[in-house]
Structure formats: C-alpha cells, structure tokens
Amino acid sequence: MTDLILHIALPVPLLRHFDYLAPLDVTAVNVGARVRVPFGARRMIGFVVGSARSTQIAPDKIKRAIEVLDAQSIFPTELWDTLLFAARYYHHSLGEVLASALPGNLREGKTLDQKGLLMFSKRANDSQIAAVRGAKQKALLALLANEDLSETDLNLAMPAWRTSMKLLEGKGLVQRFQVSHYQPPMAKLDGPLLNAEQAIAVQAINEARGFKPFLLDGITGSGKTEVYLRAALDVLARGLAVLVLVPEIGLTPQTLRRFRERLACAQAVMHSQLSDGERSYAWTQAKTGAIRLVLGTRSAVFAPLKDLGLIILDEEHDGSYKQQDSFRYHARDLALKRAASLKIPIVLGSATPSLEMLKAVSEGRMQSVTLTQRAASQQIPAQSLVDLRNQDLQEGLAPRSLVAIRESLMAGAQVLILRNRRGFAAKLECHSCGHVAQCPRCDRPLTLHRQAGRLRCHYCDLNQGLRDECSSCKSTELFALGVGTQRVEELMQKLFPEWPCIRIDRDSVSQKGSLEDKLDTLQLGQPCIVIGTQMMAKGHDLPELGLVIVMGADDGLHSEDFRASERLAQLLIQVAGRAGRSKRTGVVLIQTHQPENPLLQHIAYDSYANIAQRLLAERVATEFPPYHFAAMLRADAVSLLALNTFLNNAKAKLLQALVKLELTGSINVYGPIPSGLAKRAGRYRAQLILIAPQRASLHTAVGPWISDLRAEKSPGNVHFSLDIDPYDFQ
DNA sequence: AGCACGCCGACT
DNA sequence: GTCGGCGTGCTC
Numbered sequence: 001m002t003d004l005i006l007h008i009a010l011p012v013p014l015l016r017h018f019d020y021l022a023p024l025d026v027t028a029v030n031v032g033a034r035v036r037v038p039f040g041a042r043r044m045i046g047f048v049v050g051s052a053r054s055t056q057i058a059p060d061k062i063k064r065a066i067e068v069l070d071a072q073s074i075f076p077t078e079l080w081d082t083l084l085f086a087a088r089y090y091h092h093s094l095g096e097v098l099a100s101a102l103p104g105n106l107r108e109g110k111t112l113d114q115k116g117l118l119m120f121s122k123r124a125n126d127s128q129i130a131a132v133r134g135a136k137q138k139a140l141l142a143l144l145a146n147e148d149l150s151e152t153d154l155n156l157a158m159p160a161w162r163t164s165m166k167l168l169e170g171k172g173l174v175q176r177f178q179v180s181h182y183q184p185p186m187a188k189l190d191g192p193l194l195n196a197e198q199a200i201a202v203q204a205i206n207e208a209r210g211f212k213p214f215l216l217d218g219i220t221g222s223g224k225t226e227v228y229l230r231a232a233l234d235v236l237a238r239g240l241a242v243l244v245l246v247p248e249i250g251l252t253p254q255t256l257r258r259f260r261e262r263l264a265c266a267q268a269v270m271h272s273q274l275s276d277g278e279r280s281y282a283w284t285q286a287k288t289g290a291i292r293l294v295l296g297t298r299s300a301v302f303a304p305l306k307d308l309g310l311i312i313l314d315e316e317h318d319g320s321y322k323q324q325d326s327f328r329y330h331a332r333d334l335a336l337k338r339a340a341s342l343k344i345p346i347v348l349g350s351a352t353p354s355l356e357m358l359k360a361v362s363e364g365r366m367q368s369v370t371l372t373q374r375a376a377s378q379q380i381p382a383q384s385l386v387d388l389r390n391q392d393l394q395e396g397l398a399p400r401s402l403v404a405i406r407e408s409l410m411a412g413a414q415v416l417i418l419r420n421r422r423g424f425a426a427k428l429e430c431h432s433c434g435h436v437a438q439c440p441r442c443d444r445p446l447t448l449h450r451q452a453g454r455l456r457c458h459y460c461d462l463n464q465g466l467r468d469e470c471s472s473c474k475s476t477e478l479f480a481l482g483v484g485t486q487r488v489e490e491l492m493q494k495l496f497p498e499w500p501c502i503r504i505d506r507d508s509v510s511q512k513g514s515l516e517d518k519l520d521t522l523q524l525g526q527p528c529i530v531i532g533t534q535m536m537a538k539g540h541d542l543p544e545l546g547l548v549i550v551m552g553a554d555d556g557l558h559s560e561d562f563r564a565s566e567r568l569a570q571l572l573i574q575v576a577g578r579a580g581r582s583k584r585t586g587v588v589l590i591q592t593h594q595p596e597n598p599l600l601q602h603i604a605y606d607s608y609a610n611i612a613q614r615l616l617a618e619r620v621a622t623e624f625p626p627y628h629f630a631a632m633l634r635a636d637a638v639s640l641l642a643l644n645t646f647l648n649n650a651k652a653k654l655l656q657a658l659v660k661l662e663l664t665g666s667i668n669v670y671g672p673i674p675s676g677l678a679k680r681a682g683r684y685r686a687q688l689i690l691i692a693p694q695r696a697s698l699h700t701a702v703g704p705w706i707s708d709l710r711a712e713k714s715p716g717n718v719h720f721s722l723d724i725d726p727y728d729f730q
Numbered sequence: 731a732g733c734a735c736g737c738c739g740a741c742t
Numbered sequence: 743g744t745c746g747g748c749g750t751g752c753t754c
Contacts, residue, residue, distance in 0.1 A: 005754095007754095012732080013731055014753080017754085037754085040732075040733065040752070041732085041753090042733070057754050061754060713751075717748090717749075
C-alpha cells in the first residue's frame with residue numbers, strides 16, 4: 001500500500017504547491033481542506049489542492065503532514081472556483097489567495113466549530129446605575145437597559161465602548177456571556193413608495209434569474225439604497241442570502257442601520273476593524289446559513305454565504321475596491337466573477353459609474369437601469385469655476401472663495417474645503433496663464449524635482465533646469481503645483497475665529513470611532529468649516545452644508561495617471577452631491593488656474609454621462625483601459641541603481657519573450673518610470689507599465705515572465721510585485 | 731514571506 | 743575572543 005500524497009498550497013509567495021505524505025491515519029482528503037504541515041523550520045497551515053499516489057519529490061526530502069483540519073473543503077465550491085480563478089488571473093500565490101479569504105483564526109488553524117458570540121448583559125439595579133459617574137458608562141447601561149447586546153451591536157451603537165464596558169464589568173454591573181446562535185432584535189418597517197424609475201429598476205432586478213449584471217446608474221439622492229433594499233427583500237423572501245459591499249468602513253454603520261430597520265433576517269458586518277472573534281463568528285455563521293445578509297468592505301467579497309442569491313456593490317466606481325498591496329485583487333471584478341460562478345444577479349450602483357462598466361453596458365454585457373430623479377426637496381447645487389490666475393491667494397484660497405466662506409458662515413451654513421488627494425508629483429504651473437511645463441517630446445507634464453532644482457520627464461530622459469519664465473506667456477510668476485494646502489486650517493482659524501474648524505483626513509480620523517464622532521458633530525448642523533480629503537465626498541449626509549470649495553483640482557488635470565481626470569470628475573460630482581442633499585441650495589466653487597479647460601467646464605456645467613462619453617473616446621484614442629489592458633510591475637529598492645538595473649533587465653526579458661512567443665508588438669512596455677510619490681521607508685520605487693490590446697496576449701506573456709523573475713535572485717535586494725488591472729498609475 | 735546559515739565589525 | 747549585522751538560499 002503506497003502512501004497518499006497531498007498537493008498543498010501554502011501561504012508563501014511562491015507560485016507552486018508542495019507535496020506531503022498524508023498523516024498516517026488518513027486515507028482520503030477533500031480538496032479545499034486545511035492541513036497543518038512542517039515547512040522548513042516552521043509549521044504552517046496549507047490547503048489541499050489535490051492528491052496523488054506518487055510524487056517526483058525524493059523520498060528523503062518529502063515530509064509527512066501533521067494533521068488534516070477539515071473533513072470537507074472549508075470553502076463553498078463556488079467560492080473555491082472564484083479563488084482559483086483569482087490566483088491565476090492576478091498571477092498570485094494560490095496559498096496566499098486562499099489564506100486571505102479566511103478570517104485570521106481559521107487561517108491559523110483554529111477549528112471551525114462555533115464558540116459563540118460575545119454578549120453583554122446588565123446586572124445593575126437602579127440605585128447602582130444612579131451611582132455611576134462616567135458619561136460613557138451611563139450611556140452603555142442605557143443601551144443595555146432593555147436588551148442584551150453583542151459586540152457587533154455595540155460597535156454600531158457606540159464607538160470606543162470597550163474601555164467603559166471593562167470598567168462596568170469590574171464593578172460587577174455588567175456581565176459577559178457567549179451564545180452560539182444569536183438572533184438580533186429586528187424591526188421591519190415599511191419602506192417609502194417607489195417612484196416610477198425605482199419601480200422599474202426593482203422589477204428588472206427581481207425578475208432576473210441566473211447570472212445577470214446590472215449597472216444601477218443613479219444620481220446622488222435618487223434613492224439607490226431603496227432599490228437595494230427592495231431587491232434584497234425579494235431575495236431573502238425566496239430563502240436566499242444577500243451580500244452587500246460598500247467601499248469604506250465609515251459607510252458600514254449607517255448602511256447597516258438602514259438594512260436592519262427594514263429587513264428581518266440575521267445580519268452581520270465584515271470589515272478590517274472587527275476583532276478576530278467577531279470576524280470568524282460572522283464567517284462561520286454565514287457559512288452555516290445562520291446569517292443571511294453580510295454587509296462589508298472589499299474583503300467581504302469572499303464571505304461564504306450559504307445559498308447566496310444576490311450581490312449588491314455600492315459606489316462601484318470607488319478605487320478602494322482595488323487592494324493596493326500583496327494580493328492586488330479588485331473586489332468588483334471578483335464579485336462579478338462570483339455572481340457568474342453562482343449564476344445569480346449582481347447590482348453595481350453608482351452616481352458616477354466607472355468607464356469599465358459603462359463600456360460593458362455599451363457592449364451589452366451588462367444591463368443599465370437609471371435613476372434620474374431626486375427626492376423633491378433636494379436641489380441641484382450651483383457649481384462654478386473660480387479663476388485663480390493673477391489672484392492674490394492666501395494659502396491657495398482665492399479672494400472670491402474667502403468671501404463666499406464668510407457669507408456662508410454668516411448665513412448659518414457649514415462650509416467644506418475639499419483638498420484633492422495628495423501625493424501627486426509636483427509640477428511647475430504659471431500663476432498668470434495656468435500653463436504647466438510640458439515635455440516637448442512626450443506631451444506630458446514635466447515633474448518638478450525641488451531639491452535638485454530640475455524639471456524631468458518621467459517618460460523620456462529629458463532633464464532640464466528650472467526656467468525663470470513661463471514658456472507660454474513669459475510671466476515670471478511660476479509656482480509648484482501639488483503642494484501648499486497644508487496651512488489652510490491655520491488660515492481659517494485666523495480669519496474666522498468665531499467658527500470652529502474641523503479637519504477630516506486619514507491622519508485625524510485614524511482612531512476608531514473618531515470619524516463618526518466628527519460626523520455626528522457636523523450633523524448637529526452648527527455652522528463651521530470642515531477641511532477634508534476625498535473621504536468627505538463619500539456617502540455622508542450633511543444637511544447643513546451650504547458651500548464646497550474645491551482646492552487642487554488642477555492636480556487632477558496634470559497627472560501621469562491616465563485615470564486622474566476620471567477620478568477628478570467622479571470626486572467633484574460626488575462632492576457636489578453632498579452639497580445637493582442640503583436643505584439649502586448648495587454652492588460648489590472649483591478653484592483653478594485653467595477655467596477654460598474643457599474637462600473642468602464639463603464637470604461644472606454638464607452631466608456625468610457626457611463627461612464619461614468624452615473620457616471613453618479619449619481612452620480609445622490614447623489606447624488605455626478599458627479599451628486596452630494593463631499590468632504593472634512595481635519594484636522598490638534601497639539603491640536607485642539596483643532598482644533601474646532590475647527593471648531594465650525585466651523589460652529586456654519581456655521583450656525577448658515576446659519575440660519567442662511571436663507576440664512582438666502586441667504589448668507596449670513603458671518604463672522604468674519613477675513612482676510619482678516620494679520614496680517610502682528609505683526605498684526608491686519605480687515601475688514598468690504593460691499595455692496590450694488583447695487581454696489574452698498580456699496574460700500569456702506575463703505568466704512565465706513573472707515566474708522567471710521570481711526564480712532569478714535579484715541583486716541589491718529588490719522587492720517587486722505584479723499588479724494586474726492597476727487602478728493607481730502613480 | 732520567514733528562517734537559517736554564513737562571513738565581517740565593535741563590544742564584555 | 744563573541745554578539746550581531748543583513749546578504750543569499752531554500753522551503754515538499
């Protein structure tokens with residue numbers, strides 16, 4: 001009797017599996033089961049991807065697996081198929097892909113049995129409650145007054161509740177316990193009447209059977225969520241489960257609240273801020289079918305819901321669906337793949353759909369349903385461009401903007417100053433005519449290297465000194481674009497000391513619950529100034545917002561990133577939607593040095609549909625996605641020389657391979673291009689960009705190429721990764 | 731990715 | 743004399 005050989009995928013960045021002898025007592029294993037194995041000097045959890053009776057591995061090298069952890073595959077078949085596809089498509093290690101689809105507990109080999117969810121129960125009488133001093137502790141006791149609550153409920157009800165809960169437990173006023181099957185208390189309210197467009201959308205989705213992708217193209221305030229709720233209701237009534245994806249953690253509590261109010265079924269959230277216990281609980285309960293609706297961010301696309309009948313993905317255009325490190329998957333694309341694998345409908349919603357999905361609609365691969373009407377009380381905000389040329393700016397703000405801010409505050413409205421995302425490489429712009437220094441050969445903006453005092457082209461070797469005057473209008477007032485909005489907060493405090501100024505960006509809201517706290521403050525409606533980045537444009541309701549000032553719009557017009565103008569259009573239209581939800585008529589002022597720029601003109605005065613058509617035509621002409629297909633080899637190293645040597649070598653290898661594969665000319669290779677962002681953690685970064693008219697030829701060439709690069713030891717300790725369908729071209 | 735093995739500088 | 747720096751090589 002020969003030993004059973006197991007093919008195991010391990011969570012290491014190696015594009016192959018490893019063979020092991022099955023444990024002595026094991027005669028059969030299922031594909032997809034987890035296995036504990038020795039690997040070098042450590043132990044790891046891997047996944048069975050196959051088995052055999054013989055192996056090429058020498059008998060003295062092969063090791064025996066320690067134990068098989070699951071009798072069955074830990075993944076539902078349909079999810080397994082999607083994960084296999086993803087590993088192939090993104091040229092990523094299967095073991096890492098499979099591990100990334102599991103909650104940490106299960107990834108580390110914990111057993112699948114349900115140990116239950118942590119619940120909290122009040123054990124205090126009225127006199128004890130009266131003696132409690134802390135405001136947060138009092139609030140917690142009030143929440144627990146009539147019902148026991150789970151961690152999930154508490155996260156929803158009160159940010160940063162854990163410290164106060166610990167104190168209450170210490171006094172014996174609260175007790176914790178575990179339950180295995182928790183049914184949260186659920187109300188079921190009737191929804192509002194649908195308008196005609198919503199009714200058509202709901203009917204189309206509810207009648208769909210089999211794989212059927214919908215693009216729900218609805219302007220802000222047109223009631224997309226109501227359509228999601230009705231579609232979910234129908235699917236749940238048929239005994240099937242629903243997966244809802246949103247781009248940001250910040251959007252989960254308010255969205256979950258709406259789903260909880262309306263749908264009577266067990267629901268759970270899945271996002272990166274869950275504790276290990278919460279995460280594996282939600283995962284396991286979804287798998288057994290106890291939880292019927294999962295609401296989550298990017299990684300929830302792997303939620304193993306039993307009898308999944310509908311996927312809803314909100315704000316489809318949002319870049320946060322693309323993972324930006326290690327396993328660089330796009331949750332929207334994998335959601336589509338999963339829906340296809342399950343043969344179920346999927347609804348992608350947005351007020352500003354991505355060009356990829358608009359192209360799919362035009363080719364008949366996706367059905368478009370549109371919502372064009374707003375709820376009656378909401379008005380479309382007035383947008384206009386503020387000409388910055390030759391203006392006397394204060395920290396980048398024009399006199400007209402400052403006047404508008406004062407007027408708005410005096411009228412009792414809130415003001416949002418939106419800074420475009422940072423991280424664009426600096427450019428040299430003329431304050432007099434708005435002209436940005438260009439490379440004469442490549443027709444692309446030159447990058448300003450301030451320390452060196454040089455202007456460089458990232459697409460050719462042009463490297464010139466700074467000019468004293470604008471090449472277009474001879475003005476000598478030149479300044480760096482892409483810098484200089486940091487001190488807006490100080491200026492606001494100086495000019496408008498009687499009104500509070502709130503800064504909302506990654507740094508200021510990194511603590512748990514801090515964003516919600518700030519948003520709650522804003523919803524109270526007191527006039528104030530908010531300085532925020534693009535996260536402010538996402539979904540939050542600000543009823544007293546009367547004025548939005550957009551700074552740094554020009555950065556989006558002069559970027560190496562071909563997607564910058566699409567993103568700028570989406571950002572500005574989304575933020576205008578925030579102001580448009582206001583009870584007052586909103587005003588949006590877009591500051592620019594190029595008021596004649598056609599894109600800005602269209603953003604300010606035209607519809608997104610028309611902008612998108614123009615951008616699509618541009619992408620055809622420039623041979624960029626979605627009409628061509630892209631991949632990117634990103635690399636970083638301590639030494640600039642090692643970095644460029646590696647990328648040049650990689651480029652040469654690819655070009656050689658194309659000759660061998662008779663694919664010469666079918667892939668354009670650009671680079672090495674230095675990353676638009678400053679070097680990070682002391683390492684220089686650069687990349688090669690691959691653009692091909694056919695997806696197939698790109699994948700044929702890239703597969704062997706990346707394996708080759710991995711096999712070859714890179715001198716100078718160069719790190720690299722492959723990004724298929726990159727979102728960010730910086 | 732880890733982790734071990736291996737060959738050169740400032741510490742008890 | 744040896745603790746430890748991280749270069750490079752391997753993992754069934």
